[in-house]
Amino acid sequence: MNEETRTEVDSLGEFALIDHLTKNNETRNAGTILSVGDDAAVIDHFGKQTVVTTDMLVEGIHFDLAYTPLRHLGYKSVVVNLSDVYAMNAVPQQLTMSIAFSNRFSVEALAELYEGVYAACRYYDVDLVGGDTTSSQKGLIISVTALGEVAPGNFVTRSGAKKGDLICVSGDLGSAFLGLTLLEREKKIWMETQGVQPDFENQKYIVQRILKPEARKDIIGFFAEKNIKPTAMLDVSDGLSSDLLHICEKSGCGSVIYEEKIPINEDARQFAYKLELDPTACALSGGEDYELLFTIAQTEYEAVSQHPDISIIGYITEPEKGNKLITKGGSAHDLIAQGWNPINVKG
Numbered sequence: 001m002n003e004e005t006r007t008e009v010d011s012l013g014e015f016a017l018i019d020h021l022t023k024n025n026e027t028r029n030a031g032t033i034l035s036v037g038d039d040a041a042v043i044d045h046f047g048k049q050t051v052v053t054t055d056m057l058v059e060g061i062h063f064d065l066a067y068t069p070l071r072h073l074g075y076k077s078v079v080v081n082l083s084d085v086y087a088m089n090a091v092p093q094q095l096t097m098s099i100a101f102s103n104r105f106s107v108e109a110l111a112e113l114y115e116g117v118y119a120a121c122r123y124y125d126v127d128l129v130g131g132d133t134t135s136s137q138k139g140l141i142i143s144v145t146a147l148g149e150v151a152p153g154n155f156v157t158r159s160g161a162k163k164g165d166l167i168c169v170s171g172d173l174g175s176a177f178l179g180l181t182l183l184e185r186e187k188k189i190w191m192e193t194q195g196v197q198p199d200f201e202n203q204k205y206i207v208q209r210i211l212k213p214e215a216r217k218d219i220i221g222f223f224a225e226k227n228i229k230p231t232a233m234l235d236v237s238d239g240l241s242s243d244l245l246h247i248c249e250k251s252g253c254g255s256v257i258y259e260e261k262i263p264i265n266e267d268a269r270q271f272a273y274k275l276e277l278d279p280t281a282c283a284l285s286g287g288e289d290y291e292l293l294f295t296i297a298q299t300e301y302e303a304v305s306q307h308p309d310i311s312i313i314g315y316i317t318e319p320e321k322g323n324k325l326i327t328k329g330g331s332a333h334d335l336i337a338q339g340w341n342p343i344n345v346k347g
């Protein structure tokens, strides 16, 4: 935020602010018939089915502005919603963005938030078609709703995994949690010893994973290209164990995953060791990775195993077998949804 020019929102008023934030808004998708500026947007999905998802981000609960640039926050607030759309095997098309903010936020600060929103809209090819703008007594609250389209019946739920299916995950896991741990550590040091500059130890990858995550648009594109339809899918927002348990619970099945197959970035692994954390535990319980966790029939093995950024980490079993993690040492442990919340909720 540029502290030198600070325009109070009150000096503009709500309508001029909305106008200011949306004046350069572009429309990219043919289905966006009517966008910002009327009582409602009009959308045509041309015979496709529509998926809708919404997420709310609250300052002090989901993000901390002490180390989160507003531009990144705008980007991330869009990405976390698009990730849910992709997790349905759908292609995001439109979104609405609602904000509530206290008088701590200037017009310039909100414009910076929107720069991030527009950057995500450009990258993911979605249209911002509306929202709401209001004040709050304290802090910033962001609510995004995303709409996506999918060929009729082609959406993928959490409930279709079958015995024998392979369990796959995109990218790597645990990095976002480690990035958050680093940012929280530096914030604490900075607060206790005023003036000491944060030391991010050149940990670009893990910091980027928490501040500016990406949604796996490419994986959905790969499924379409190869004609693959996962049997079940979700995006990893709470950590591998609790998200895999969601699939197994909804699908009425059990699972086996192998510790050695869980993808972990090498920088993240080394940083975990440095903090005396178990990298596998970070992947299992960390959360906020926004990777896709999905199951496929064994007949799709060939196609999926050739993808450089998809790991096959285990398989689906009958429900009586429970959910097991086979460690590198070969012992079997029950997978549990750890209540290890990576977000530092302020008391």
Ligand code: ADP
Residues within 6 Å of the ligand: 018, 021, 022, 035, 036, 037, 038, 039, 040, 097, 098, 099, 128, 129, 130, 131, 132, 133
């Ligand atoms: P109404 O009173 O009918 O709800 P508003 O004045 O709230 O209308 O909004 C006017 C237009 O601006 C609508 O199209 C609305 O969707 C859009 N809009 C309002 N706030 C935002 C925002 N923060 N971001 C994007 N669009 C917004």
Ligand code: MG
Residues within 6 Å of the ligand: 131, 132, 133
């Ligand atoms: Mg309104």
